[in-house]
Amino acid sequence: MSPDDPRSDGGDAAVDPGGDASPPTFEPLSVDAAGDLIEDVVDNVERVIVGKREAVEHIVVAVLAGGHVLLEDVPGTGKTMLARSVATSVDASFRRVQFTPDLLPADVTGVNVYNQKTQEFEFQPGPVFANVVLADEINRAPPKTQSALLEAMEERQVTVDGDTRPLPEPFAVIATQNDVETGRTYELPMAEIDRFAKKLRLGYPESDQEAEIIGRTAGHHPIEELAPVTDGHALRRARETVAEVRLGEPVRNYISRLAEYTRNHAQLGVSPRGSIALARTAQVRALLAGREYVTPDDVQAEAPTVLSHRIRPRTGSETGDDVVSAALSSVAVE
Template structure:
């Protein structure tokens, strides 16, 4: 890997080996899983001020085995949020600064010839971490962006014909600035569709900004943040979420919402999007202390899960407009 691979943070060595499967993890109780997510959100809020909803959405996506795309102007705390989440679950964290000259091998890793052993050895790229921050992902060309496609969908990386599993849990938090559009590349739909949620943090209000200034005037609170759980317990919470009941009427409601977007937009929601909505709705039910999903859970999640996957027919419409139309038009049966 080149000297300017532009990655930092995280542990030097990350245990891989893939997911041993759900049977290896005893699920937490619904109450314990809800408490765990709440504790992580509270801990992250020691660093991130006034963004509880966004933090909660990120934890929902993480427990739902999904990835998150954060889009906003520079300086709103996107990178710090990713670090705080990784620290809170005692997970390895790596940051990749996406630039126009970044190569796919700078992300996934490369085989290097060892003169002593006369063999090629694999040097893992920064994607081999529990939480990977793909910073300003839209500044890299499509070829480099595509280096994440296999990792995000299949939790593995293939280099020179050899496939290596990624550590679990594995979460990609991508960021992109919505300014300087002339210096960025549009993310391909194949990649956008792999993000379970797309969020915006937004500017803090004046009271929140004063609080941020007060917290960071000396040492930054991220330096003193301690974990509140570990990866094993998080995976137990994931198993709990997977067992939350998703009844046939709720499944059909999700399918009708997706069908509405396909009938009213140039490009509607894919089945992958429907699966993401089902999984995030299961986690949303957990947060309310329930072991079953209701249509209210689906409606609480649908905007952040569906909107970024939609391409409206007219320039006056947005993906959120199409989602709002679906929620108001599709009956709950």
């Protein structure tokens, strides 16, 4: 294997919750190797998920951009299976949290437990201490439990009883929520929604795709045989490659003008966090195209999934998608 082959590196173990938070240095992959890594993960996930390549790409783009993903749709469309498949494709630590009305914040972050033998409190890390965390049906838990992820998603750390502990890197949250049974769920606060780099909907498959899904799962489910195609170490090297993709001043100004348009044409527009997420995901999109620089086309490809969920329109007849579509049509590329 060549030094730039992302499969030539060993995986990263999860960080000790009480360990050193100083980040190690990683050698970036070449642009081609980073693009191959993305393609390998997407192709691997498609062994399980049929007909959703675009959605899979969006998830991998968000993870490489250092972001998190919210999957929203009706039950049974494959949200959880898609998240599991992406996590399984990367040889890194993975934990799943099933959000329920009785779930407590400590069930997510961890808790200090008194050890009678040592007569000291010991920290028992929660499932958030993993490289990939699946927050399944996140809107079924009350706001207090949902807020347990706020610090983790933004600052990559968890504070319990006054002690702050770093989370492992890479760290990504893939959350799912159903958009039915609203009377039995809790709406996510805007502060949490804004922490998701992307919000995606899968939709129902086409009839031929559904027939293929039935055929694949008639015996053993393909997720049972899915093997990793990369690891956490290679993922961090790819992130270093993303960081080196050039984001010229004209593109930065274009992103800023798009965000400004949403603020002027909606009750709540895109935050600076949203603009940063758009810039980072556009850098990954450029890698997918084999380029070392971002173009307005990359920005336009990422804008709908990155910006729409952060917008609160002025009228009930309008959606965040409508505002973003109008911004892309109205804001000139200079």
